[in-house]
Amino acid sequence: MANLIATPPFGDTLPVTVGATTITERPIERAASVAPFAGRAKAVSAALKQAIGLGLTGPGEWAAKGEASVIWFGRDTWLVIGAEVPESLQADAAVTDQSDAWACLRIDGPQAEAALARLVPLDLRAAAFGTGRTARSLIGHMSASITRAGGQGYDLMVMRSMARTLAHEVAEALQSVAARGA
Amino acid sequence: MRLTCPLCGERDRREFYYGGDAMALERPAPDAGDVAWNDYVHLRDNPAGATRDLWYHDGGCGTWLVVERDTLTHAIAKVTPASEVAR
Numbered sequence: 001m002a003n004l005i006a007t008p009p010f011g012d013t014l015p016v017t018v019g020a021t022t023i024t025e026r027p028i029e030r031a032a033s034v035a036p037f038a039g040r041a042k043a044v045s046a047a048l049k050q051a052i053g054l055g056l057t058g059p060g061e062w063a064a065k066g067e068a069s070v071i072w073f074g075r076d077t078w079l080v081i082g083a084e085v086p087e088s089l090q091a092d093a094a095v096t097d098q099s100d101a102w103a104c105l106r107i108d109g110p111q112a113e114a115a116l117a118r119l120v121p122l123d124l125r126a127a128a129f130g131t132g133r134t135a136r137s138l139i140g141h142m143s144a145s146i147t148r149a150g151g152q153g154y155d156l157m158v159m160r161s162m163a164r165t166l167a168h169e170v171a172e173a174l175q176s177v178a179a180r181g182a
Numbered sequence: 183m184r185l186t187c188p189l190c191g192e193r194d195r196r197e198f199y200y201g202g203d204a205m206a207l208e209r210p211a212p213d214a215g216d217v218a219w220n221d222y223v224h225l226r227d228n229p230a231g232a233t234r235d236l237w238y239h240d241g242g243c244g245t246w247l248v249v250e251r252d253t254l255t256h257a258i259a260k261v262t263p264a265s266e267v268a269r
Contacts, residue, residue, distance in 0.1 A: 059189040059243070074243040075189060121194040135190065138197060138241040 009103035009163035016171045018178045021109025023170055026155060031098040032085045035077045040092040047092070052083040062134040062147055071147060074136050079145070102145075103163035107170055108153035115174040116154060120146060124154065140169050186261050189243045197241030203227075204234035204248045207268040230254055236264060 008025055016023040034056075036044040041056060049055040054070045056078050057063050062071040068083035079102075085095050107115065116124050119139050123129060124146070134147040142165065145157040158166045183195040203226050210218040227233075231254055237247045246264035251257065 060191070075245045077244075121196060136242045136244075137190075137193070143241055 009100075009160045010105065010167045011164060013164050013167040013171070014105060016167070016174070018171075018174045019109070019111065021107065021111040021115070021174055021178075023105055023107045023167065023174065026104040026106050028081055028099065028102060028104050030084070031079055031081045031102065033073060033077055033079050033096045033098050034085060034089065034093050035096075036093040041076070044089060044093045047086065047089055048080070051086040051089075052080070054080075054083075060135055061132055063132065071134050071145065073145060101160055102157045103160045103166070104155055104157045105163075105167060105170065106149055106153055106155050107174070108149065108151070110152060111174060111177050112152050112154055114177045115170065116146075118173040118176070119169060120144075122146070124148075139166060142166065142169075183256065183258075185237060185247070185249060185258060187239050187242060187245060187247065188261065188263055189245055190239065193239070193242055197239060198247075199238040199240045201236030201238050201246065204236050204264075204267070206236060207248070207264065232259070 008027070010025050014023055014025045034044065034048070045055040048070070052068045053065045054063050054068055057070055057072050059072055062069060069081045071079045071081065073079040079098065089095055113124060120137055122135060122137050129135070129148055131148060131150060134145065136143070136145055138144065139146070139156060139158065142158050142162050147155040149155045156166060156170065184192050185195065185198055186192045205222070210222050231252060233251060233253055235249050235251065237249050239245045239247060248262045248264050248267045249258060250260040252259065
């Protein structure tokens, strides 16, 4: 088979550094969505916990262990990143490969919160959106997954087709915030 | 207007998509007759007061919601997942 060259979803639009705040790509090498069939969520959670050490999280929560993370991704849906979902899970859940389907960037630094306040209709301050929190919401007009990455950082995920728009929007918001000399 | 999604909490109206009157969940039987089906497909009340709508949380978790609200006061009385209403 031909050895294909992987191209990053954000192209040359990232990284961006403004003052002490950075926007960098977070490559997703492997991801799958897990949507348990009706009434099978508990069984799926137990099986997943046995396989990768992480069960399904509550709405608006995510968890990580080593390379693997499980992110709540909407109603009865979770995204498993960085770990192989066991094939046996397919008896209890719709498991769909999402590798390369979503693009992820991290914005981290003292002005990350202020930049996102211009784009996201949510309270993303630490008191309301602290460690272990995640949300599905909008970034501008794009449907997105927003996750508190720890400290001042956020991981933002959109469908890959919108990766460059995301990078552009976030970089512009960050530059505008910085230009005000906050 | 803000709606409280049972999964996501209180969210801005821009995250939601209007899905019409919640009577869409009360589908008549296939043999209910022309009058019942005409009513279901075409006829809608336009109340000044309490109403029930369907809203879709498309900018969020993807849940269909039944929202009970008042068209005069804009008060939201209740938000229920449509999956719990339409069994």
